[in-house]
Amino acid sequence: MTNVFELVGKASRFGFRAGVDAFRRPFEGAQIVRQIAEVGSQSLPLVIASGIALGAVMTLHTRSTLVTFGATAAIPAVQAFAFILEIGPLVTGLLVAGRVGSGIGAILANMRATEQIDGIESLSIDSFKFLVVPRIVACTLALPVLTLFMDFSGLLGGFLSEYAASRLSLRLYLFRAFSAFEWSNFWPPTLKTCVFGFLIGVISSYFGYTTNEGAQGVGKAATRSVVVSSLLIILTDVLLIKMIFFFFPENAL
Numbered sequence: 001m002t003n004v005f006e007l008v009g010k011a012s013r014f015g016f017r018a019g020v021d022a023f024r025r026p027f028e029g030a031q032i033v034r035q036i037a038e039v040g041s042q043s044l045p046l047v048i049a050s051g052i053a054l055g056a057v058m059t060l061h062t063r064s065t066l067v068t069f070g071a072t073a074a075i076p077a078v079q080a081f082a083f084i085l086e087i088g089p090l091v092t093g094l095l096v097a098g099r100v101g102s103g104i105g106a107i108l109a110n111m112r113a114t115e116q117i118d119g120i121e122s123l124s125i126d127s128f129k130f131l132v133v134p135r136i137v138a139c140t141l142a143l144p145v146l147t148l149f150m151d152f153s154g155l156l157g158g159f160l161s162e163y164a165a166s167r168l169s170l171r172l173y174l175f176r177a178f179s180a181f182e183w184s185n186f187w188p189p190t191l192k193t194c195v196f197g198f199l200i201g202v203i204s205s206y207f208g209y210t211t212n213e214g215a216q217g218v219g220k221a222a223t224r225s226v227v228v229s230s231l232l233i234i235l236t237d238v239l240l241i242k243m244i245f246f247f248f249p250e251n252a253l
Contacts, residue, residue, distance in 0.1 A: 015202040018136045021129045028134050035138030039100050046095055047146050051153025059161040075162060076177035083154040085189050090237055092150045093196035097229040101204040104135050105225030108208025109218040132209055136201030143197030144190050184248050192240045196233050203229045
């Protein structure tokens with residue numbers, strides 16, 4: 001328990017420092033844009049493919065249940081609410097934690113092991129602000145955008161599955177999916193992924209930047225980044241859902 005609390009304290013201080021430095025000059029705009037492109041573009045194919053597959057599978061399972069009650073017309077609405085409120089944000093966070101989190105941890109740990117970070121600091125460059133802050137900012141900004149692609153990929157997969165079963169038109173599918181939707185149902189679950197992105201960036205950067213185990217620490221940093229980030233995303237999701245239901249009761253459907 002002592003090690004756990006020590007880790008929480010150090011990681012929290014690490015994240016607080018990153019949050020402060022993100023608003024302190026110089027802003028390293030070029031690095032941030034580069035990291036956003038890397039996080040977003042390289043994760044996009046995985047997110048879209050996963051969304052289409054999950055949407056198709058979910059529609060198949062939903063249809064087999066709703067057919068019994070004669071409620072197949074509700075399939076698009078069930079799909080939309082499920083993906084936008086929960087499946088899209090959570091699955092996107094876990095996918096990015098696995099793909100991007102491990103990469104950040106491994107890259108920074110390798111730079112520490114090969115003394116590249118020490119070389120950057122010898123040039124009077126703040127290595128923390130140059131290497132860590134852009135990655136955390138990139139993860140925070142990229143997650144909501146990737147979540148949107150996950151949501152609409154899930155709806156696309158659901159439509160393709162439903163079209164194969166009932167020849168439902170795309171226009172009618174979208175009308176049924178969003179007829180009961182309001183703006184307040186959409187943006188709180190999507191923006192909560194900013195928190196997921198911040199956690200992924202902080203945890204991954206922390207394990208990579210602070211490693212002191214040499215070459216062996218590279219693999220450990222990557223593994224710890226994925227495990228801890230995924231666990232924190234799941235736990236934080238529970239807390240954020242309770243907060244969303246408290247401040248936006250209309251989402252508790």
